[in-house]
Amino acid sequence: MEIWRITWFTVACAAAATALILPPGVVLAWLLARRKFPGRVLIETFVSLPLVMPPVATGLILLMLLSRRGTLGGVLERLGIEVVFTWKAVVLAMAIMGLPLLVRTARAGFEQVNARYERVAATLGASPARIFLTISLPLAWPSVLAGAVLAFARALGEFGATIMVAGSIPGATRTLSVAIYGYAETGQDAMALELLLVSVAIALAALWTANRLVERSAA
Amino acid sequence: MIYRVLALGLAVLWPAVQGAPADERITVSAAVSLTDAMAEAAEAYSRTGHGVRFNFGASNVLARQIVSGAPVDVFVSADEVQMDVVAAAGLLKAGSRVPLLRNQLAIAVPGDRPRTFRSVREIADPAFKRIAIGDPAAVPAGVYAKAYLQKEGLWPAIEARIVPTGSVRAALAAVESGAADAAIVYRTDIRVSPKATVAWTVSASDGPRIVYPGAVIGTTKAAGEAQRFLDFLRSSVAIRIFERFGFTPYQ
Numbered sequence: 001m002e003i004w005r006i007t008w009f010t011v012a013c014a015a016a017a018t019a020l021i022l023p024p025g026v027v028l029a030w031l032l033a034r035r036k037f038p039g040r041v042l043i044e045t046f047v048s049l050p051l052v053m054p055p056v057a058t059g060l061i062l063l064m065l066l067s068r069r070g071t072l073g074g075v076l077e078r079l080g081i082e083v084v085f086t087w088k089a090v091v092l093a094m095a096i097m098g099l100p101l102l103v104r105t106a107r108a109g110f111e112q113v114n115a116r117y118e119r120v121a122a123t124l125g126a127s128p129a130r131i132f133l134t135i136s137l138p139l140a141w142p143s144v145l146a147g148a149v150l151a152f153a154r155a156l157g158e159f160g161a162t163i164m165v166a167g168s169i170p171g172a173t174r175t176l177s178v179a180i181y182g183y184a185e186t187g188q189d190a191m192a193l194e195l196l197l198v199s200v201a202i203a204l205a206a207l208w209t210a211n212r213l214v215e216r217s218a219a
Numbered sequence: 220m221i222y223r224v225l226a227l228g229l230a231v232l233w234p235a236v237q238g239a240p241a242d243e244r245i246t247v248s249a250a251v252s253l254t255d256a257m258a259e260a261a262e263a264y265s266r267t268g269h270g271v272r273f274n275f276g277a278s279n280v281l282a283r284q285i286v287s288g289a290p291v292d293v294f295v296s297a298d299e300v301q302m303d304v305v306a307a308a309g310l311l312k313a314g315s316r317v318p319l320l321r322n323q324l325a326i327a328v329p330g331d332r333p334r335t336f337r338s339v340r341e342i343a344d345p346a347f348k349r350i351a352i353g354d355p356a357a358v359p360a361g362v363y364a365k366a367y368l369q370k371e372g373l374w375p376a377i378e379a380r381i382v383p384t385g386s387v388r389a390a391l392a393a394v395e396s397g398a399a400d401a402a403i404v405y406r407t408d409i410r411v412s413p414k415a416t417v418a419w420t421v422s423a424s425d426g427p428r429i430v431y432p433g434a435v436i437g438t439t440k441a442a443g444e445a446q447r448f449l450d451f452l453r454s455s456v457a458i459r460i461f462e463r464f465g466f467t468p469y470q
Contacts, residue, residue: 069397169382182383187304
């Protein structure tokens with residue numbers, strides 16, 4: 001059934017996008033929470049940019065970079081890698097839009113961790129990596145998870161950047177939100193409504209989970 | 220201090236509170252493929268002292284807007300189907316619907332990779348990995364394109380490589396940017412595109428019957444003005460402009 005195919009495709013891409021940004025996102029969040037380094041504010045700003053910029057603008061930037069005539073696109077074409085108008089572009093757009101949510105939420109979690117534990121571990125000879133893996137991350141885990149769930153939910157609802165860089169190809173790049181738009185534009189209201197209900201259900205589930213996790217970490 | 224801020228705010232917002240002067244122009248929703256020709260026609264029309272405001276888009280989107288209550292005075296669609304949608308909603312002014320123009324399909328390729336087909340079957344070449352057309356579910360150009368490909372027996376071979384776009388101009392843009400390897404658009408679109416070239420023009424006898432109908436919308440508050448513009452579109456002045464862009468007047 002078309003609805004489940006679209007839903008499954010969207011969920012799979014969102015999961016892949018979340019998995020893609022999880023390692024770098026968590027490390028970045030910890031660095032921003034615990035370390036001062038040159039260019040810190042710049043990185044903070046760039047990471048948050050997709051959150052504030054119009055998604056279509058972000059999508060257009062991606063398209064310009066990745067299309068055949070773009071800087072990256074030319075290189076990819078020579079390597080035989082196709083990105084625009086394929087599922088890879090969908091995952092990329094979702095990843096970029098979800099990264100700020102992951103980083104900001106996880107960072108708040110790391111900042112809540114009592115810095116004394118980390119300092120004590122350091123005096124006992126633990127390396128920064130070990131402190132991160134055995135103290136900071138386990139203690140901030142609920143926030144990290146909440147950030148991941150938010151990024152996942154954002155990826156599910158991603159539209160502007162996706163439609164710019166991946167289009168709306170049935171079976172290949174048509175995500176839930178893009179399909180709703182397409183069906184609405186072509187007068188297929190019943191399909192649009194069904195997909196709408198599915199996306200509301202998924203969004204509710206994702207947000208409820210994220211909120212529960214944040215509550216748990218604050219408790 | 221606070222009173223000064225309030226006074227300044229009021230002074231700035233007063234014109235908006237008063238209400239902007241009413242726009243006397245009629246609103247015309249027209250198929251996006253008419254963008255360039257209509258702009259010139261409107262310029263000629265404005266010399267008669269009447270203004271037109273355009274709303275260009277894929278005809279299925281425009282029809283949907285009208286049915287949802289958009290305050291439009293005239294609708295010019297790229298196919299009869301979308302005009303029928305508005306008619307079915309009871310929104311056409313009785314007796315105003317007229318066929319205006321004819322057009323032809325053409326296959327566009329990026330300007331930096333030009334190609335001329337000796338037969339339309341060359342579109343099935345695997346080199347064309349992505350072929351952009353308007354969404355064949357409802358965008359007129361896409362509906363025409365699919366009908367043509369089916370008639371030529373090429374649809375099964377092409378179907379998996381089709382990139383459906385929101386409008387015919389979006390399909391053209393995909394080819395211009397190189398994101399698509401080819402697109403099926405109207406020949407009038409390629410004419411105004413600096414970055415796409417024609418690979419194949421579908422003759423009027425081989426291709427689908429493309430008719431652009433126009434009509435006055437029943438809910439218009441300027442029926443006289445609207446009808447005057449619609450009549451202008453059938454005048455010799457307007458017809459000469461459309462012909463220059465590659466359209467043919469409906470006979």
